[in-house]
Amino acid sequence: MKPISYFSTLLKYFLVPFLLLIFSCKETEPKSGSQELLHEIETSLNELVDVWYPRSIDTVHGGFLADFDAEWKAKGLQNKMLVTQARHIWTASTLAMYYGDSKYQDIAAHGYQFLKENMWDDENGGFYTLKGIEGDSLILLSTSKSAYGNSFAIYGLSTYYKISKDTTALNLAKKTFQWLEEHSHDSVYGGYFDIMKQDGSWLLNVKENDNNYDSFVRKDWKDQNSSIHLLECFTALYEVWPDPLLKERLEELLLLIRDTITTKKGSLTLHLERDWTPVSFKDSTETVRKANFWLDHISFGHDVETAFLMLEASHALGIKNDTTTLSKGKKMVDHAIAKGWDSEKGGFYDGGYYLDDSDTCTIENPAKVWWTQAEGLNSLLLLSKLYPNEKQYSNLFKKQWEYLDTYMIDHKNGGWYHEGLDSKPSVGKDVKAHVWKVNYHNIRALVNVIKMLKGEFVLTKESH
Structure with missing residues (x-):
């Protein structure tokens, strides 16, 4: 009986603890880098959403509040701009x-009702x-209409229809498309003209801006x-x-843009x-060129964003093996990396x-503008999935996330700064939101990135 007793003792005091140690190590094994990154981004998305909603819902005048200070207190004019309101509808949907x-x-x-009624x-x-806002009423402040603004109305309405199946929203999106077809x-x-009179007529023959038209120079x-x-928006x-x-x-549009x-x-x-002849101030004096920088420069944010939007449109159209659009999108991101990327800290420059x-x-x-960094994050990971053998995209994506986490996200008050620290x-003292700074760029980027990391994003599923 002694050998059996000896073996039992050995099992009790040495072998069992050893096995328990192995299993416990297995259970507490640290997550992989990609899992940790996914968790970080999911947490960041949740925190970003929570700082915007329900805070931005305007329960008095309808729609959404636009202006918030550095600590997310509602301060400012709270004007109701079409783009702001429509982007909130898209984001919430x-x-x-x-x-x-x-x-x-x-x-x-809530946002849809305001858009439709007001x-x-x-x-x-x-x-x-x-x-x-004037007292208890809304007054019209603009004297012109915009294809850009109406495009976001279509974007929000189409996406709201996806989740609600409310045919009145879809019909309004169709009506907006038909209005653009007739007027823009x-x-x-x-292609389309962006700036139109209130009745939708063009401004080609208007010589003097006697009606305070927006962006008259364009x-x-x-x-x-x-x-x-x-x-x-047409894709949606x-x-x-x-x-x-x-x-x-x-x-x-896809062919014109591409x-x-x-x-x-x-x-x-x-x-x-x-007739699509490029507008350039390159041959003007330096003073004139710099004064018109906003009309003529390299916009790295729009370039990386457009690479994604072209691929999304091609997919929606059902174009098989669209290597032309894919290669052009890749070239746009590669150009932004080569000419507009900060190799030291990360992030894309504005212009x-x-x-x-x-x-x-x-x-x-x-x-380092906030929306550019969001679109950069999205497109870098997208290309890393579409071109898995080119490791630079994955590496730059990780560096871009590190940049956002270090310089763009306000870990004290929540939300993103409008520019990197x-x-x-001094950006920490600046407002967190205004009519042009909403949440559709960064929330879209984070949602897309999470889906890509999980292998659930429609544009990258075939690459897994």
Whole structure:
């Protein structure tokens, strides 16, 4: 009996503790780097959503509040801009689908009711650009309409329809598309004019800005910004309404953006004449060129964003093996990395310029703008999934997230700064939100990135 007793003792005092140690180590094994990163980004998304909702819901005048100070106190004019309101509808609808939580659908419905009842022009059609609060009423502040603004209305309405199945919202999105077709679309040269009179007529023959039209200097031109967002909204609408004319316009925009607006270097031309001749101030004096920088420069944020939007549109159109769009999108991101990326701290600069015909792109605005960083995060991970053998994209994606976590996210008050702490150290005192700083860029980027890391994103599923 002694050998058995000895073996039992050995098992009790040595072997069992050893096995328990092995199993306990297995249970407490640290998560992989990708799991930790996924957890960080999921947590960051949740915190970002919580700082915006329900805080931004306007329970008095409807729709959403626009202005918040550095500590997220509602301060400011609280004007109701079409883009702001529509982006909130898109975001809340997207969150309703992402979380499977009806409270976000309710938020989107709140925004939809305001848009339908207060921003649509019953007399001329199309959505108003801007209204302001005067006492208990809303007054019209804008004298012109914008294809850009109306594109976001379509974007929000189409996405709200996905989650709500409210056909009145879809019908309003269709009505907006048809209004743009009648008033903004150029049947001769293709594409769309952004700036229109209140009745939707063009400003081509207007010589004096006697009615305080918005962006009057751009009245005769077409531009990349409204074009890429029309592409974006038509993609969303086509997914729920595969109309033949809508498909034709979506294809038209994709080809114009990819093959005409995007240069051979891989950057977007910001403004173009009606016949798509690029608008450039390169041959002007330095004073004139710098004064018109906003009209003519290299916008790295728009470039990386457009790479994603083109691939999204191509997928929605069902184009198989679209290597042309894929290679052009890759070229746009590669150009932004080569010319606009901060290799030391990470992040993309706001704007550069080619002063001559050389390959030197001078950084003329080194600001690290919040929406550019969000779009960069999205496109870097997207390319890392589409080109898994090119490790630079994965490495830069991780560095971009580190940049955001270090310089862009306000870990004390919540939300994102409008600019990075590295390029503007005093940004912590600046407002957190205004009519142009909403949450659709960064929430879309974080949702997309989480889906990519989980292998659930529609554009990268085939790469897994």
